[in-house]
Amino acid sequence: MAEFFDEGARVAVLTTQPLDRLLTYRAPEGGCWEGAFVEAPLGPRRVMGVVWGPGEQGFDASKLRALVRVLDVPPMRAEMAEFLTRVGDYTLTPMSFMLRLATRAPGLTNPPSMRKIYRLGHREPDRMTEARERVLEVLESQAQSAFTLKELAEEAGVTSSVVKGLVKQGAVEEEESPRDLPFAHLDYTAKGKDLTGDQATASEALRAGVRSGDFGATLLRGVTGSGKTEVYLEAVAECLSQGRQALVLLPEIALTSEFLKRVEERFGAKPAEWHSGVTMTERRRVWRMVAEGGAQMVIGARSALYLPFRDIGLIVVDEEHDSSYKQEDGVLYSARDMAVLRGSINGAQVVLASATPSLETWANAEAGKYKRLDLTSRFGEAVLPEMRAIDMRNESLPGNRWISPTLATAVRGRIEEGEQALIFLNRRGYAPVTVCRACGHQIGCDHCDARMVEHRFLKRLVCHQCGESKPMPEACPTCEAVDKLAPVGPGVERMAEEVAEVFPDARVAVLSSDLFASARALKAQIELIAAGGADIIIGTQIVAKGHNFPKLTLVGVIDADLGLQGSDLRAAERTFQLIRQVAGRAGRGDVAGLALLQTFQPEHPVIRAILSGDEESFWRSEASERQAAGVPPYGRLAGVVISSPEIDPAMSLGTALARADAPIRKIGGQVFGPAPAPIARIRGRHRVRLLVKAPKSAPLQSALRAWLAPFDLKGDIRLSVDIDPQSFY
Ligand code: ADP
Ligand code: ZN
Numbered sequence: 001m002a003e004f005f006d007e008g009a010r011v012a013v014l015t016t017q018p019l020d021r022l023l024t025y026r027a028p029e030g031g032c033w034e035g036a037f038v039e040a041p042l043g044p045r046r047v048m049g050v051v052w053g054p055g056e057q058g059f060d061a062s063k064l065r066a067l068v069r070v071l072d073v074p075p076m077r078a079e080m081a082e083f084l085t086r087v088g089d090y091t092l093t094p095m096s097f098m099l100r101l102a103t104r105a106p107g108l109t110n111p112p113s114m115r116k117i118y119r120l121g122h123r124e125p126d127r128m129t130e131a132r133e134r135v136l137e138v139l140e141s142q143a144q145s146a147f148t149l150k151e152l153a154e155e156a157g158v159t160s161s162v163v164k165g166l167v168k169q170g171a172v173e174e175e176e177s178p179r180d181l182p183f184a185h186l187d188y189t190a191k192g193k194d195l196t197g198d199q200a201t202a203s204e205a206l207r208a209g210v211r212s213g214d215f216g217a218t219l220l221r222g223v224t225g226s227g228k229t230e231v232y233l234e235a236v237a238e239c240l241s242q243g244r245q246a247l248v249l250l251p252e253i254a255l256t257s258e259f260l261k262r263v264e265e266r267f268g269a270k271p272a273e274w275h276s277g278v279t280m281t282e283r284r285r286v287w288r289m290v291a292e293g294g295a296q297m298v299i300g301a302r303s304a305l306y307l308p309f310r311d312i313g314l315i316v317v318d319e320e321h322d323s324s325y326k327q328e329d330g331v332l333y334s335a336r337d338m339a340v341l342r343g344s345i346n347g348a349q350v351v352l353a354s355a356t357p358s359l360e361t362w363a364n365a366e367a368g369k370y371k372r373l374d375l376t377s378r379f380g381e382a383v384l385p386e387m388r389a390i391d392m393r394n395e396s397l398p399g400n401r402w403i404s405p406t407l408a409t410a411v412r413g414r415i416e417e418g419e420q421a422l423i424f425l426n427r428r429g430y431a432p433v434t435v436c437r438a439c440g441h442q443i444g445c446d447h448c449d450a451r452m453v454e455h456r457f458l459k460r461l462v463c464h465q466c467g468e469s470k471p472m473p474e475a476c477p478t479c480e481a482v483d484k485l486a487p488v489g490p491g492v493e494r495m496a497e498e499v500a501e502v503f504p505d506a507r508v509a510v511l512s513s514d515l516f517a518s519a520r521a522l523k524a525q526i527e528l529i530a531a532g533g534a535d536i537i538i539g540t541q542i543v544a545k546g547h548n549f550p551k552l553t554l555v556g557v558i559d560a561d562l563g564l565q566g567s568d569l570r571a572a573e574r575t576f577q578l579i580r581q582v583a584g585r586a587g588r589g590d591v592a593g594l595a596l597l598q599t600f601q602p603e604h605p606v607i608r609a610i611l612s613g614d615e616e617s618f619w620r621s622e623a624s625e626r627q628a629a630g631v632p633p634y635g636r637l638a639g640v641v642i643s644s645p646e647i648d649p650a651m652s653l654g655t656a657l658a659r660a661d662a663p664i665r666k667i668g669g670q671v672f673g674p675a676p677a678p679i680a681r682i683r684g685r686h687r688v689r690l691l692v693k694a695p696k697s698a699p700l701q702s703a704l705r706a707w708l709a710p711f712d713l714k715g716d717i718r719l720s721v722d723i724d725p726q727s728f729y
Contacts, residue, residue, distance in 0.1 A: 302335030564601075
């Protein structure tokens with residue numbers, strides 16, 4: 001039970017300020033509960049904080065300041081405080097950062113009030129302009145969302161006078177609305193689709209888990225199109241019928257609109273949404289409604305895990321293998337793993353859904369820690385695509401051409417039948433490298449140890465590390481030769497050029513995340529493709545993520561070997577997942593699909609595993625290799641990156657750390673490095689890496705703390721620790 005503190009009592013307060021400790025205050029007028037969100041005076045400022053518990057008694061009472069007031073938001077629940085503490089402990093993140101993650105909604109300190117919001121009106125404007133059209137489009141496409149004037153103008157990319165003009169004409173309506181209205185009720189009694197035998201068994205198992213009211217984690221494995229979504233929506237229905245809340249995490253914002261539609265079909269209304277594309281006004285509403293119980297279900301990105309659910313009963317992590325669940329800057333956490341932690345604290349069921357689970361999850365299921373449910377066939381007529389390799393050693397291709405004659409013939413056959421073909425290449429831009437044919441210089445980023453990627457569409461060179469871009473130079477920056485710069489290797493934009501030459505009459509659509517100015521534009525392209533508005537789709541990995549293109553029957557993978565290079569511990573697993581996922585896009589309708597993999601090494605074990613489709617044996621062999629090497633999921637890793645504007649201080653700190661490795665050795669662990677990181681410079685900072693390896697059951701975090709504690713970071717040196725690192729850049 002939360003404790004109540006009378007006015008004047010000492011309380012410890014956690015604030016979002018980067019301090020390493022709790023601050024002691026006196027409870028404000030009227031007293032406060034443990035967990036209350038409060039405004040606290042700090043120097044000349046007022047900051048937000050949470051009452052964390054009783055304050056220290058040591059201080060001189062006369063020097064203690066009183067909290068200003070208790071904010072009008074529901075107090076933080078004990079489970080949430082525990083969750084934040086445990087994520088902070090696990091990831092070695094200071095609590096002030098954790099609190100920031102949990103309060104990423106603006107205006108929490110403002111009292112509830114009326115404000116003007118803007119909705120679609122009933123009249124047509126007298127005259128349509130491009131700007132007006134954009135405003136109406138935004139309102140149409142996000143009808144459930146509340147917009148303030150500023151947000152609407154920003155989202156549509158117009159000035160606020162355009163919106164006001166539309167209000168005058170009655171095409172947009174302005175209304176006074178209380179902030180933070182509850183979400184429409186989701187009718188969980190509505191009947192879902194009739195499930196097949198497999199689906200019904202899986203759904204019943206998940207429902208039973210939810211009914212138990214206890215924690216449990218389940219791997220829901222099924223090929224794309226097998227009905228995983230239908231099955232876990234049944235678990236959502238059960239959860240809502242218990243009066244508890246459900247959270248569904250998706251790896252990609254572009255997937256939300258399709259998903260919202262399905263929820264609406266199933267439950268008669270849309271759930272709350274939480275991701276970077278949601279307006280600030282809406283975020284505040286979601287945060288509050290989740291806390292008050294005015295939102296039954298949330299669809300979100302990984303940060304939705306930190307929403308203040310009143311009573312969460314189910315967390316679904318869809319496409320659980322997706323690497324975007326790992327947050328790679330700020331607080332480094334895996335949303336998949338933290339979802340399981342949150343479920344265990346809240347007595348919630350956690351469902352990890354995937355066609356190609358991560359080895360971690362597969363191993364947890366093998367070990368009996370997670371239940372496992374399998375959907376073995378596709379729903380309805382659809383069958384899994386056939387997979388074949390194209391041995392590139394036997395294909396004759398001129399230079400700067402990547403579509404083999406065999407693939408070209410197959411594509412032609414499909415589009416002549418009115419079907420769609422996908423050309424897959426996981427590389428954005430036009431060409432990964434630009435080289436000077438006179439002196440051999442390769443154009444690199446000024447701030448990073450990376451080559452710049454030509455983006456012909458933008459007419460610029462872009463650094464994929466730091467985002468820096470510059471115009472394509474006319475002359476070589478080194479030897480100044482003119483007209484000698486040449487692209488090397490393909491990106492999707494270059495594939496589009498080749499496709500236009502090989503198939504001059506085909507309608508081509510390119511799907512690459514950087515080609516779209518907004519999530520809306522990307523969504524429009526996806527809808528166009530789904531409706532059959534393109535014959536050939538050229539795509540990067542965003543096409544691998546769950547979109548449903550019924551006319552797509554052929555997938556051609558331009559470079560199946562791409563992910564196999566490099567020393568990354570997960571190279572094989574990632575390649576396997578990505579290619580199986582992409583291939584799974586083919587043949588979801590009633591025509592059987594075919595996937596063709598262009599490869600120079602068709603006998604490579606990973607390529608063979610992909611082709612054979614024998615996933616269990618792939619995982620088993622991958623698992624035994626990792627077990628032998630003592631790496632995750634059978635051992636533990638932590639990455640340490642030290643960065644600084646000069647290389648020397650970073651390297652000397654690294655060397656000193658490596659020498660002081662006693663606390664790590666004590667738990668049976670080892671420190672490797674220091675070594676320059678694979679990308680040795682990013683944004684002008686030199687980077688040095690160390691890697692810590694420890695046995696699975698070792699107390700890694702406390703050893704890391706003991707190891708790092710004696711070292712002060714001097715000057716402009718930064719150090720970050722990545723527990724369970726996913727990428728090693
Ligand atoms: P997954 O999530 O495994 O990719 P989905 O749940 O999206 O699969 O199902 C694929 C398609 O098949 C969807 O259009 C879905 O509506 C349909 N479907 C799946 N199961 C059923 C069912 N039992 N009855 C009717 N349609 C179904
Ligand atoms: Zn850069």
